[in-house]
Amino acid sequence: MHKRPLSPHLQIYKMPMTAGLMSITHRMTGVFLVLGTLALSYWLMAIAAGVNAYLQAQQLLASVPGLVLLFLWSVALFYHFCNGIRHLFWDTGAGFDLKQGQISGYFVLFMTIFLTCLTWGIAFLGT
Amino acid sequence: MHTPDLRSPIARVHSLGSARSGTEVFVAQRLTAIALIPLIIWFMVSILSLVGADYETVVAWIRAPWVTVFLILLMLILFYHALLGLKEVIQDYVHHEILKTITIVSMQFFVITIALASVLAILRIALGGI
Numbered sequence: 001m002h003k004r005p006l007s008p009h010l011q012i013y014k015m016p017m018t019a020g021l022m023s024i025t026h027r028m029t030g031v032f033l034v035l036g037t038l039a040l041s042y043w044l045m046a047i048a049a050g051v052n053a054y055l056q057a058q059q060l061l062a063s064v065p066g067l068v069l070l071f072l073w074s075v076a077l078f079y080h081f082c083n084g085i086r087h088l089f090w091d092t093g094a095g096f097d098l099k100q101g102q103i104s105g106y107f108v109l110f111m112t113i114f115l116t117c118l119t120w121g122i123a124f125l126g127t
Numbered sequence: 128m129h130t131p132d133l134r135s136p137i138a139r140v141h142s143l144g145s146a147r148s149g150t151e152v153f154v155a156q157r158l159t160a161i162a163l164i165p166l167i168i169w170f171m172v173s174i175l176s177l178v179g180a181d182y183e184t185v186v187a188w189i190r191a192p193w194v195t196v197f198l199i200l201l202m203l204i205l206f207y208h209a210l211l212g213l214k215e216v217i218q219d220y221v222h223h224e225i226l227k228t229i230t231i232v233s234m235q236f237f238v239i240t241i242a243l244a245s246v247l248a249i250l251r252i253a254l255g256g257i
Contacts, residue, residue: 027216034209034238041202041245047189048248048255051182081167084160091157119175126178 016098018105026083029076036073071120078115082108152211159208166201186252195253199246206242210235 010020039061046057060066086104089095095104173194177185188194213234221227 027212030209030212031216034213037205037209038241041241041248044198044202044245044248044252047182047185048251054182054185077167077171081164085164088157088160119171122175123178126175 016102016105018102022083022105022108026080026087029080029083032076033073033080036069036077039069039073071116074119075112075116078119079108079112082111082115152215156208156211156215159204159211162200162204163208166197166204169197170201189249189252195249198249202242202245202249206238206245210238213238 013020015021043057043061046053061070086095086108089104095101173188177188180188189198214231217227217230217234221230
């Protein structure tokens with residue numbers, strides 16, 4: 001189990017931001033989104049429990065910490081969503097050279113910001 | 128033809144080398160990801176249209192047959208995708224073997240329980256006399 005030969009680890013390589021940082025961010029947003037999904041479960045359970053529990057849940061989500069978490073979850077969701085699609089393209093073998101990887105990386109960042117702004121713009125106009 | 132095993136007997140006892148499984152996990156992670164693309168778009172558009180809605184409107188939305196179906200699908204596939212992802216993260220970062228096993232098993236018990244509770248909540252709203 002010990003002293004097996006290992007390939008050079010991550011610290012050895014110098015990677016552009018669109019590779020290393022965006023890769024670990026994909027994992028971190030994924031883990032963070034599980035918490036968001038738990039909030040969604042709580043919301044559904046509150047609806048099932050009746051109108052009072054629902055109003056309590058709505059109040060909790062509309063509080064300042066609730067809104068901050070919802071905002072962060074929306075950012076994490078759009079990032080993980082767009083970067084996940086980027087990964088699916090990679091799985092087909094497409095988009096692997098340096099230039100394409102950087103373009104798709106910046107596109108993911110742009111779409112994350114765009115979709116977050118769009119969502120919250122619509123949400124605030126709707127209320 | 129007989130393929131020589133390059134591992135020593137002690138290495139085989141320690142389960143080193145290929146586990147001869149894992150591809151199905153890779154495929155399942157991608158399939159759930161693909162399924163989640165339309166489900167997430169549908170869910171986000173729906174939630175945005177429900178901003179500021181009262182209780183009756185939200186319940187009526189969940190009770191629509193296709194909404195019930197898609198919500199249950201969303202929760203099941205989302206939690207399955209989450210379970211696979213969390214498992215991978217734990218396997219990569221928790222190095223203590225016993226602790227790793229305990230963490231993975233507890234995580235899976237927890238995720239499956241919450242997934243079932245979510246589906247039950249949806250069914251209670253859809254079928255129950257709220």
